[in-house]
Amino acid sequence: MVRWGHTLWKTLGSSQLAVVLLTTLLVGLLLAGLFPQMPTEPGTRETWLEAVDLRYGPATGLLKQLGLFEAYRSWWFLALLAGLLLNTLICTVQRMPRLWHALSEPPIVQRPEAFYQGLAHQAQWALGSPDQGLAAARDTLVQHRFQPQIEKDDESGCAFLYAERGRWSQAATLVSHIAAILLVLAVAARPALGWQEGNLTLLPGEVHSVGHGSDLEMQAGQRVTGRRPGVPLGVSSGTSAITRTVAINHPLTSRGVTFHLQGYGPAVQITAPEGTFGAALGGSQAQEVSLPEAGLTLRVAHRPEDEALFVEALAASGALLGSGSVAYGQEVEIEGTPITFRLTEYSVWQASRDPTFGLAVASAALLFVAIVISLWVPHRRLWIRVDDRGDAWMVGAGDWAGAFEAMATEIGCTSHLRGESDG
Amino acid sequence: MVIVAGACFLLAALAHALGWRVGTWLAAAGAAILTGALAARGLLAGHWPLTSEYEFALAFALGTALAASVFATKASWRIPVLQAITMLIAALLVAYARFALPIAKQAIRPLPPALDSVWLPLHVGTAALAYGALALAGGAGLAWLLPERVSGEAGESRQVETGWLLDRAIAAGFPLLTLSMIFGMIWAQVAWGRYWGWDLKEVWTLITWLVYALYWHVRRRPRWQGRRLAWLALIGLASVLFTFLGVGWLARTVGLESLHLF
Numbered sequence: 009m010v011r012w013g014h015t016l017w018k019t020l021g022s023s024q025l026a027v028v029l030l031t032t033l034l035v036g037l038l039l040a041g042l043f044p045q046m047p048t049e050p051g052t053r054e055t056w057l058e059a060v061d062l063r064y065g066p067a068t069g070l071l072k073q074l075g076l077f078e079a080y081r082s083w084w085f086l087a088l089l090a091g092l093l094l095n096t097l098i099c100t101v102q103r104m105p106r107l108w109h110a111l112s113e114p115p116i117v118q119r120p121e122a123f124y125q126g127l128a129h130q131a132q133w134a135l136g137s138p139d140q141g142l143a144a145a146r147d148t149l150v151q152h153r154f155q156p157q158i159e160k161d162d163e164s165g166c167a168f169l170y171a172e173r174g175r176w177s178q179a180a181t182l183v184s185h186i187a188a189i190l191l192v193l194a195v196a197a198r199p200a201l202g203w204q205e206g207n208l209t210l211l212p213g214e215v216h217s218v219g220h221g222s223d224l225e226m227q228a229g230q231r232v233t234g235r236r237p238g239v240p241l242g243v244s245s246g247t248s249a250i251t252r253t254v255a256i257n258h259p260l261t262s263r264g265v266t267f268h269l270q271g272y273g274p275a276v277q278i279t280a281p282e283g284t285f286g287a288a289l290g291g292s293q294a295q296e297v298s299l300p301e302a303g304l305t306l307r308v309a310h311r312p313e314d315e316a317l318f319v320e321a322l323a324a325s326g327a328l329l330g331s332g333s334v335a336y337g338q339e340v341e342i343e344g345t346p347i348t349f350r351l352t353e354y355s356v357w358q359a360s361r362d363p364t365f366g367l368a369v370a371s372a373a374l375l376f377v378a379i380v381i382s383l384w385v386p387h388r389r390l391w392i393r394v395d396d397r398g399d400a401w402m403v404g405a406g407d408w409a410g411a412f413e414a415m416a417t418e419i420g421c422t423s424h425l426r427g428e429s430d431g
Numbered sequence: 432m433v434i435v436a437g438a439c440f441l442l443a444a445l446a447h448a449l450g451w452r453v454g455t456w457l458a459a460a461g462a463a464i465l466t467g468a469l470a471a472r473g474l475l476a477g478h479w480p481l482t483s484e485y486e487f488a489l490a491f492a493l494g495t496a497l498a499a500s501v502f503a504t505k506a507s508w509r510i511p512v513l514q515a516i517t518m519l520i521a522a523l524l525v526a527y528a529r530f531a532l533p534i535a536k537q538a539i540r541p542l543p544p545a546l547d548s549v550w551l552p553l554h555v556g557t558a559a560l561a562y563g564a565l566a567l568a569g570g571a572g573l574a575w576l577l578p579e580r581v582s583g584e585a586g587e588s589r590q591v592e593t594g595w596l597l598d599r600a601i602a603a604g605f606p607l608l609t610l611s612m613i614f615g616m617i618w619a620q621v622a623w624g625r626y627w628g629w630d631l632k633e634v635w636t637l638i639t640w641l642v643y644a645l646y647w648h649v650r651r652r653p654r655w656q657g658r659r660l661a662w663l664a665l666i667g668l669a670s671v672l673f674t675f676l677g678v679g680w681l682a683r684t685v686g687l688e689s690l691h692l693f
Contacts, residue, residue: 030648034642042681042685043687063686255544256544362620372609376610379647380606382647
């Protein structure tokens, strides 16, 4: 039972499993990338599903069951991510003691003769003067940013040199794993800790309560033109208020809530005795505005050909009372109610709060640094043993990637090299 | 100027294939001319020349030529067959930009508000450099796999050197790709209020990143040395090319949407 548990523990943290999971995730992403993904905004799903039904016909049901229209929220995708996360976590835990030992323990300089037979990188040569030879080797290694140590065993008459570089780069893989775990956790926690509300259409002067537990209110102004067109946005909370022109790519952040300008377009402002109403005129379809006190419903649409507004007036029963073009700024009387139509502009906003962003960027930056270190700062170790006759053996361990032979030659080795091809 | 730069790359590829040293100079000349062409375009447009498929194809070609030039600074790193393949990739990218894209797509356009950001040169510029280094790695993969009679060079020592270059090219390209993605996530947060949205381009960039993450995991494993790593570098290059060229096609063919299609 213990052995079985040990094997499972080893397998769950193995890099072989990581390779399998990464490959499977790649295949999953390739598959998911072939299908349109269901929008997350409520109210748009039905229309979207109808369009998908038309496109995929009888296969729609099967594709839906396989979760391919919600691939990144599907059970198989989340299971894959969870598996990869678990594998990375266990691998990190498994490596931690060994890494701690490698980083904290002082190196063993004096190694027995048998040790020099066991390593992949080996070199052998004869030194005329052992002391001078080792000192020259030490100087060469220092030039290559190694940290050499020399010890002498008086009993056997042997001299030893140990040199190491890139000791801390051993931690890079571990740091990259921790960074990757934090990054995935940040992305996973985003829907729970943050929120996003888009398509907030505001007319100039209109006030909107942000909600989501916040007492912020937002009020958009008239669009300003210039090098960077934008819309002034006022955000207030109690007695404090902030106003700034917000443009695409230049949002406004107040009390952790970020306001993005998503777009703008023509709108009509309708002024009646009972109040002011507005409607966006972006599309070709007429927009409906209700005037409850007057018992009227107005259908309005912009007519670009004569820069006028086409208005249909309907009674509360739905009966058409009349229709016609109205010039902007003109006051008309409908069923005894004076109404003025003014052309203005609406702006569309998105309000969002994302407390995970800082963690995501920090962990991604940490991942980047760890990748650079692991790829560019190799951990290399080297031992030299010189016996009392002046015969020297040199062995290397770590990430030499073809550099051992050049190093041995530079130190003065003239014969018996092996183990270069295995990196 | 762009056609001249492309011709230089093509001639450099030919020269390298024939073992002529003039190939290195032709490649450098092509890179210098292309840099000048992109700089002039940027000055004329009044913004970084990294805003359209045409401009990115040229920046990608420049990144590839630069990567090849950097790795050709040392004599032992000059592997003619690899340099020929890499310069051919750069020439094909220029040819794609100049001859495959419609004229309307090649014209200088005013900067759309969505691209008016300090993150544009950081995100797209590092992506072009990353793609260049990864194209060199893919070229090294292909050079490794080529039989001796095609490459015309001795087998084992060429493969050791090509394998080493492949590894160093990915060691340059993979962190640059990661950096480009980090810049991209910050820009996405600023522009759209979300740093990751499973957009088609984002997904394909993640696929590319995962291919190189896989390489990172297996690069020192004895079983993976040689042929398998060469294939992985080639798959990585295919993924890079699809992320750049194929995502738009996929979106049109399958009817998908992406915020990254300009």
